[in-house]
Amino acid sequence: MTKLADPFNVVKELSDAGVYYSLPELEKKGVGPVSKLPVSIRIVLESVLRNCGSAGITEGDVKRLANWNAASPALEEVPFVVSRIVLQDFTGVPLLVDLAAMRDAVAELNQDPQIIEPLVPVDLVVDHSVQVDRAGTAGAFVANLDREFERNRERYEFLKWGQQAFETFSVVPPAIGIVHQVNLEYLARVVFSKEINGQTVLYPDSLVGTDSHTTMINGLGIVGWGVGGIEAEAGMLGQPVTFQTPEVIGVNLTGMLKEGVTATDLTLRITELLRAQKVVGKFVEFYGEGAAALSLADRATIANMAPEYGATMGFFPVDDKSLEYLHATGRTDEQIAMIKAYLEAQGLFGMPKAGTIEYTQTVDLDLATIVPCVAGPRRPQDRIDLPALKSSFNTMLHAPVAEGGYGVSIANGKRTATVNTSKDVDRWRDEGGALVATETLPQITHGSVLIAAITSCTNTSNPSVMLAAGLLAKKAVEKGLTVDSTVKCSLAPGSRVVTDYLNETGLTEYLDTLGFNLVGYGCTTCIGNSGPLDQSVEEAIMEGELVTASVLSGNRNFEARVHGSIKANFLMSPPLVVAFALAGKVDIDLDSEPLGTGADGEPVYLKDIWPTRDEIQANILKGLKPEMFRSKYAELNEANPQWNEVQTSTGAIYQWDKDSTYIQRPPFFDGFGMKPGSITEFKGMRPMALMGDSVTTDHISPAGAIKADSPAGRYLIEKGVEVKEFNSYGSRRGNDRVMTRGTFANVRIRNEMAEGKEGGYTKLQPDGKIEAIYDAAMTYKERGAGLIVFGGADYGMGSSRDWAAKGTVLLGVNAVVTKSFERIHRSNLIGMGVLPLCFKDGVDKDTLGLDGTETFDLLGLSDEIKPNSEATLVIHRTDGTSEEVILDVRLDTQVEIEYYRNGGILTYVLRQLLD
Structure with a gap:
């Protein structure tokens, strides 16, 4: 038996379960005050300790992290080896494409291509490909699933090739659930048990995932966060996930939620609060009596939104509530006992109380202060108290576009349009060859709700809000309320178990009655897979130039993400989604105005049908059973016959x-x-683009529909693809030809160089011609001109979308200069060999008066560069003058410098493997 590496002599036995690297023992030996560290830092420390002596990790790395300074963490690298990787298909397919291409590159060097093999378990959940083509009918689920397989067969064949080509790569088929809910309910182990050198070693579960909301797993006490696919590839091929020693913000939750307040309301308030605290790139750790009282599902809901408040993580330590969840979701008693024993031995079990841990900063929040709310219409952090939504929407409707409004004049504020449903034979009769309406045709106006979607991982993992939606639907139906035909309703649970407990409680029929029929198990409306609106509705929006709305229980509402024709998108709890579907509009005060008129002719108010906490809890007890989880996850390989019918090629090379x-x-x-x-x-x-604040990865690399007159659309048409078969950008991420043409192609992106033209346009210089960004970039490439992009604050916020960086480099962009970057996108740019830089405080593209006619030099860059260095931007103006500006080079760690020097992470890792 080979002895385990143990430079600090801290390996201990845990009865007959195995051995572990003891954190308390590390403190006893005087290495550092481990017990005072935030729990999240201790879990990272355990990984550094256990991997000391391998993966380039040294004893110095252990000592530095064990002595983490809460007040001022040292700007040093932390090399974190994760236990596993989680993928979803939109980001997982391009990752697998890269791995297949890496195997080709190895084979071309006459070496064994199977050297490219994940060294940790990799699970991919197919959850982003289903679209809501059919909704509001009993057959919607089957119809959407059939269409999904028609559209995505090539992708699924490729995934099945990967499943047989890589030993440690597994796929959860379509129609099982959303990756983060499947992760919580099934994939998560909390504590790993693995044979190493002939010994069973216990260690904490940890992961990175190619989806921003991987942080949802933090609610179960597991350290993990979202990364781009390129960074995940490096992690699965043996590279530590390297990051700067983080600040940790402690959030002390006190009190309890009031009657009628949901976990979604709490989450939106936390998102607003922590965005204002500027926690971007920091760990957030929740503690205190209020945190201990929250259910695991509520914790997961809060953790899910960490990308929206900007944090790397939103972490809740493991306690008895966590173990209750493990039991409720079908884990065995033996597993749970081992998890508790290990975490207690490591001093990692239990919700910390105030004053027991040193944090960089603490934030207090009394749960009793939380009130019902929504967020929108463009960003998750823009919270609005529920009664204020009407006035808030009307203010935004008339505010100038430059001030974040929609610029609708007061005179046009009451404009309506008729939804001409001429194809609906029930509404028309033939009189002498002319169609005559048999009833009043529906009207829509500014603020009309046209999409109402119970969707997304954030809330569909939480039984309390899902059952609340069902109960509200039941009471609405019993009152005689209905949803207007213009509202496209959908229910896309994150897990098949949701259907089980809605059926068990008898609530499914009421959701169905209102049009919230099951459309699929996956990430639908929240990712932009909302499917088409009825053509007559689209025509009415255009005819009236209307600012209409969607309401969804999601976590993202960025411009043009939900649907290209709907401009105002509001996040809210599932029961509120049902309520606004009934109301049919967002410009309503639900505290004082009725949702509609009941069958008895009396007005029905939200308070009349809102379920009580006791009603919700009674249905949780009635509806949820551990055997539901065990049965649904017992035979995943047989769960989807259509998946099993997909045929594919075999072998190590694709x-x-x-x-x-x-x-x-x-x-x-x-x-x-x-x-x-x-x-x-x-x-x-x-310069290719001059952009403002809050440019998202959706703006840079959209996931939704491909327009026929866009560069990507024209390419597909040239390849013989019919417009109806375009599918989405997200589904075509395995094809760089489509994705490069789709970079900066969001229909709502605003490039100041395009003279007010919205969408993916720029002005070719010095020609002065407005054209598609892709077309201009190809012209610049022919001319041998490098490109630079300028942005504002929070550049790259949103999804962990590696194609936002891949497309940027393939367009020929050398550098991106902003006021600030969102964490993941900055890492992705480096991972693709694009240099990220930041202006100094008080300086930006506006203070410099940039208009896009300039040329730029970037000086002070060499192989001698160090982390956190500076460079000089030289601006050459058309009048012959020049100006120099000092920029911060955002290569924050030595390994990031090495990635950049190598042209990106993938080429760096490939050289390491072949060296």
């Missing part, structure tokens, strides 16, 4: 199809060699 419009070998390894490049200065760069 057989690329040059005619495929879904899967193509990417150019990232073309001409690969073992020698890394050099860090050099840039001269004569042209």
Whole structure:
């Protein structure tokens, strides 16, 4: 038996369960005050300790993290080896494409391609491909599933190839659930048990995932966060996830939620609060009596939204509530006993009380102060108290576009449009060859709700709000309320278990009656897979130039994400989604105005049908059973017959199809060699875009519909693809030809160089011609001109979308300069060899008066560069003058410098593996 590496002599036995690297023993030996550290830092420390001596991790790394300074954490690298990787299909397919291309590159160097193999378990959940093509009918689920397989067969064939080609890569088929809910209910282990050198070693579950909301798992006491696919690839191939020593913000929750307040309301308040606290890139750890009282589902709801408040994590330590959840979701008594024994031995069990842990900063929140609310219409952090939504919407409706409004004049504020449902034979009769309406045709106006979706991982994992939606639907139906035909309603649970407990409580029929029929198990409306609106509704929106609304129980409401024709999108709890569907509009005060008129002719108010806490709890007890989880996850391989029918190629090397419009070998390894490049200065760069604050990864690389007249649409048409078969950008991320053309192609992106033209346009210089960004970039590439992009604050906020960085580099962009970056996108840019830089305080593109006619040099870059260095931006104006500006180079760690020097993470890792 080979002895485990144990430089600090801290390996201990845990009865007959195995051995572990003891954190209390590390403190006893005087290495550092471990018991005072935030629990999240201790879990990272355990990984650093256990992997000391491998993966480039040293004893110095252990000592530095064990002595984490709460007041001022040192700006040093933390090398974190995760236990596993989780993927979803939109981000997982391009990751697998990269791995297949890496195997090609290895084979071309006459080496064994199977050297490219994940070293930790990798689970991919197919959950982002279902679209709401059919809604409001009993057959919607089957129809949408059939259409999903028609659209995505090539992608699914490719995933099944990967499943047989890589030993540690597994796939959860479509129609099982949303990745984060499947992760909570099934994949999560909390504590791992693994044979290492002939011994059973116990250690905490930890992960990174290629979806921003991987943080949902923090609610179960598991350290993990979202990364781009390129960073996940490095992690699965043995590279530590490296990050700067974080600040940890402690959030002390006190009190309890009032009657009628949901976990969603709490989460939206926390999102607003922590955005204002500027927690971007920091760990957030919740503690206190209020945190201990929250259910695990409520904790997971809060943790899910960490990307929206900007934190790396929103962490809740494991306690008895966590163990109750493990039992309720079908884990065995033996598993749960081992988890508790290990965490108690490590001093990691239990919700910390105020004053027991040192945090960088503490924030107090009394749960009793939380009130019902929504967030929107463009960002999750823009919370609005429920009674104020009417006035807030009307203010935004008339406010100038430059001030974040919609610019609708007072005179046009009451404009309506008729939904001409001429194809609905029930509404029309034939009189002498002319169609005559048999009833009043529906009207829509500003603020009309046209999409009402109970969707997304955030809330559909939480039985309290899902059952509340069912109970509210039941009371509404019993009162005789209905939903207008213009509202597209949908129910997309995160797990098949949700259907089980809605059926068990008898609530499904009432949701169905209102049009909230099951449409699929996956991430639908929240990711932009809301499907089409009825053509007559689309025509009415255009005719009236209307600012209409969607309401959804999601976590993202960025511009054009939900649907290209709907401009105002509001996040809210599932029961409020049902309520606003009934109301049919968002410009309503639900405290004082009725939802509608009941069958008895009397007005029905929200308070009349809102379920009580006792009613919700009674239905939780009645509806949820551990055997539901055990049965649903027992035979995943047999859960979807359509998946099992998909045929694929076999072997270690993928057989690329040059005619495929879904899967193509990417150019990232073309001409690969073992020698890394050099860090050099840039001269004569042209600006491709000048953009404002809060540019999201959706703006940079949209996931939704592909327009026929866009560069990507024209490419697909040239390849013989009919418009109806375009699918979405998200589904075509395995094809760089589509995705490069779709970069900066969001229909709502605003490039100040495009003279007010909305969408993916720029002005080609010095020609002065307005054209698509892709077309201009290809012209610049022919001319040999490098490109630079300028942005404002929070550049790259939103999804952990590696194509937002991949597309940027393939367009020929050398550098991106902003006021600030969102964490994941900055890492992704470096991972693709694009240099991120930040203006100094008080300086930005506006103070510099940039208009896009300039050329730029970037000086002070060399192979001698250190972390947190500076560079000089030289601005050459058309009048012959020049100006120099000092920028911060956002290569924050030495390993990021090495990634950048190598042209990105993937080429760096490939050289390491082949060295």
